[in-house]
Amino acid sequence: MSKSIIIANWKMNPASYKKAENLVSDLLADITKNKKTKIVLCPPLLWLNGLSRKYKKSVSFGAQNFFWADTGAFTGEVSAQMLKSSGAEYVIVGHSERKIYLGEKDDMINKKLKSALKAGLTAILCVGERERGEDDEIPSIVEDQLKKALGGVNKNQLKKIIIAYEPVWAISTMSGSKPDTPDNAFRSSIFIRKVLADLYGRKAAGEVKIIYGGSVNSGNITAFIKEGKMDGGLVGGASLDHSEFIKIVELAGN
Numbered sequence: 001m002s003k004s005i006i007i008a009n010w011k012m013n014p015a016s017y018k019k020a021e022n023l024v025s026d027l028l029a030d031i032t033k034n035k036k037t038k039i040v041l042c043p044p045l046l047w048l049n050g051l052s053r054k055y056k057k058s059v060s061f062g063a064q065n066f067f068w069a070d071t072g073a074f075t076g077e078v079s080a081q082m083l084k085s086s087g088a089e090y091v092i093v094g095h096s097e098r099k100i101y102l103g104e105k106d107d108m109i110n111k112k113l114k115s116a117l118k119a120g121l122t123a124i125l126c127v128g129e130r131e132r133g134e135d136d137e138i139p140s141i142v143e144d145q146l147k148k149a150l151g152g153v154n155k156n157q158l159k160k161i162i163i164a165y166e167p168v169w170a171i172s173t174m175s176g177s178k179p180d181t182p183d184n185a186f187r188s189s190i191f192i193r194k195v196l197a198d199l200y201g202r203k204a205a206g207e208v209k210i211i212y213g214g215s216v217n218s219g220n221i222t223a224f225i226k227e228g229k230m231d232g233g234l235v236g237g238a239s240l241d242h243s244e245f246i247k248i249v250e251l252a253g254n
Ligand code: PGA
Pocket: 009, 166, 170, 171, 172, 173, 213, 214, 215, 216, 234, 235, 236, 237, 238
């Protein structure tokens, strides 16, 4: 079995560069034993360059967002290539918070995905429904999101994509949120692999890492990996508490 991957999505936290630096150094000081879990930290963009220069020998970095063009008149934006030259190896694409608060749509996500791949980044493509129906089935919107995001992406490029299944209702900051069950997560991963198999064939689909996101913590990560057969987790809130995050990383490697 390949290594689990745990990706920390710090979102717009913590409040200062100093605190961000402390978070990374506390984490690295305590995590020397970890060999079994791949760790990726996605700090706020402004601090990516500084943190990656200082710590990239010890941990991998990713970004949370970017714009799809390479250069040009796009005030306030940065490109995938700029992320890469600032030390990012990974980038999150299509996070639900960007859809909700910034109006990001499927066609933008598709352009971003292709731009990230062109720049040589590994894309963490987020999919997930806003609501789960009473039948508890994985809604077809997830298939739709995947197919639209992956339009024009070839089989070879699929190797540089991680799918993060994040049901929006399970994200810790949504009101009334609760984590999905490992059983549902398992069904989701089968569903997602089937969609990928239809697009790229079973072999290529079988090699894609599918991770779970939505209120991941040290109490549920083992179940998501063992019972849910997830390849890891995209961790928001719990990644800001270094001792909790370390536990998640260690449990993911067991
Ligand atoms: P959460 O966030 O772990 O705080 O639920 C996950 C995410 O939104 O990526």
